[in-house]
Amino acid sequence: MTRVTIQQVAAAAGVSPSTVSNLLNGRTNRMVPATKERIERAIAELGYRPNRAARQLRTGRTQTVGLIVPSVGNPFWGAFARELEVAALAVGCNVLLCNSERDPDRERRYVEELWEDGVRGIVLCSSLPTLDHLADIVRRGLRLVTFDRPAQAGDPEEVVSVSINNHVGGFLATSHLTELGHERLTFVSGSLAAVNRTGRFRGFCTALEGADLDPAAMPTWTAGGGAPFGDVEAAQVGRQAAHDLFSGTVEPPTGIVAINDMTALGFCRGLRDQGLHVGKDVSVVGFDDIILAELYDPPLTSVRQPISRMASLSLEEALKEDDREPGRSVLLRPELVVRDSTASPTGATAPVVADEDGVLQ
């Protein structure tokens, strides 16, 4: 019923609480092996588990990292959260998950709260253009890792970032379409007020230029600057875009690059609303390669993020204590996974060489 304390362990092992504490904190060089074993036996026999609250009160630290995502309702973030938890578990950490819904206020409140709760670090999945709202907390020592938001000029230099190269991602997606022969493309996104998104968009433009197409001539569809960035909303945005683009008087595009898979899936749904066929009438490329991309009909061509690797890297950085390497920015390379939602504009099947998994080499 009542918890086992360090004193009871000490008594059982015939040493002082200090010595037990020393063992617990890895200062084993301060004791003879026999003592160490006695203590370890006592711990095992009594089933002792250190009291986190007491420990934290004393040291001001936790074994917890905070994770702030836009919304776990979005399968991409759900999958990432899961990966981060796996990584954390492996090093004896906990993950405290928060949904910001991409609201800067809520984001700040969560960061403050986590900081006051003494988390070791925070992995922030946000792509707000500035980190000004968090600058003071970072200066006060918070270990902040931004995920999918490469470091920007003006960021506090202590901030580390882990991200894919969004420019390359946007480029891969787009040049896949131009290589298939598409010449009228549209970039579909909710608000572009996020640095990962502008990166993807720049990749889109670069690829167009490489194919001798004029980015300025391509309509870009973005939702109003409004807030919605969740799971439902992302799909809604895509669906709305399809309605807008294919019901007007202007000539619609033959290829679409969507900001993420949920938007892409929503877009596909919108196309169907109008009797159009994805992969035949219109080619669609998504981004993130969530599990559902492969299950969809047609299976969705998408830019894959190596979330498992990114999760371990993020965690590592969030836990790093001493050898700070300020402003470090890790950029991983995304992969294009070609499936059936893309084809040449004539309607022929994509003549693309890919391995069994659909990964373009």
Add this chain to the structure above:
Amino acid sequence: MTRVTIQQVAAAAGVSPSTVSNLLNGRTNRMVPATKERIERAIAELGYRPNRAARQLRTGRTQTVGLIVPSVGNPFWGAFARELEVAALAVGCNVLLCNSERDPDRERRYVEELWEDGVRGIVLCSSLPTLDHLADIVRRGLRLVTFDRPAQAGDPEEVVSVSINNHVGGFLATSHLTELGHERLTFVSGSLAAVNRTGRFRGFCTALEGADLDPAAMPTWTAGGGAPFGDVEAAQVGRQAAHDLFSGTVEPPTGIVAINDMTALGFCRGLRDQGLHVGKDVSVVGFDDIILAELYDPPLTSVRQPISRMASLSLEEALKEDDREPGRSVLLRPELVVRDSTASPTGATAPVVADEDGVLQ
């Protein structure tokens, strides 16, 4: 830089720390209004926030509830986690999220850890047949709410449950198919070693009997008893089922009831692998009505769980302190949402009356 403590507030307000503590804990009847105001002003001016660790060490309580889900990678759980967080936020609580991956060991470890960390209650999304592995912790006072797992005989009586009526859900899904004229149905699931799953299956059988069909004559497809219950796995299970059922020599079913939407979507994918069309060649009903059900092609008929309502109820129960009503089991009624993945076996469109939203009245 350094935190504001209760002593500083007390000094600023010209009272003792005890009085500030009294205010903080709602014992305002013990002080004159003027004092109360002075303290409140001091708190605001200094930006004081109570130290959680200290508070917890002293009281043994937290403002945190634990949430254990099989895997947030599954959009259903992601959506539920988000709803629970919303509910918690509204009453000033935090949610600590854990993925059990449906591993009883991991589940138990998490429960223990959360309990030792002093959470106020735990919402456990698990449907293991017994709670034996948690019985002792519950007896020691843990406030446990099981989600989507109605109370079973043999459960510790302190446990409360919040769930839909799975029997009704299975019944709704199945009778929808029989009413369409289907006579060869298959229930597709990963392991059935979970009470919510057996409930759905019983509903399946009841509906068959109601339609004068023999449940025993219907093949049930279940994956081996193995562990996998995650997001990837659920879809994989469905896909495998489709391969098995439609490649053998036995006459395949015309209608499928899947244990959840991920499995249903995987199943649809598997049908396509073999050139079959969902909603034409085979009707498929899912369960949960995740956001992707509507986006899918064809949009998936599914049994909707009222997750928002369930989340608030779960939270409420998890926080309830005193008036324990042991063994309470809340069962909500699920809704069938009819979309295009189901039709009569001839291939005609479903002649079902539904409102604009697809909700069957």
Add this chain to the structure above:
DNA sequence: CTAGTTTAGTGCATCGTTACACCGGCATCG
């Protein structure tokens, strides 16, 4: 006017762990 009661607020021990300062004893050194 005194004894008793209520009001408004305080003192202090305490939760379990940590880490710095310290200490006795033994070995080594010049």
Add this chain to the structure above:
DNA sequence: CGATGCCGGTGTAACGATGCACTAAACTAG
């Protein structure tokens, strides 16, 4: 032989909030 250094380990004062037991002052009743 006395001084020095190291080894293995201990004593103790916090960390910040809580809440019981207590009290001084004001008020009430008889």
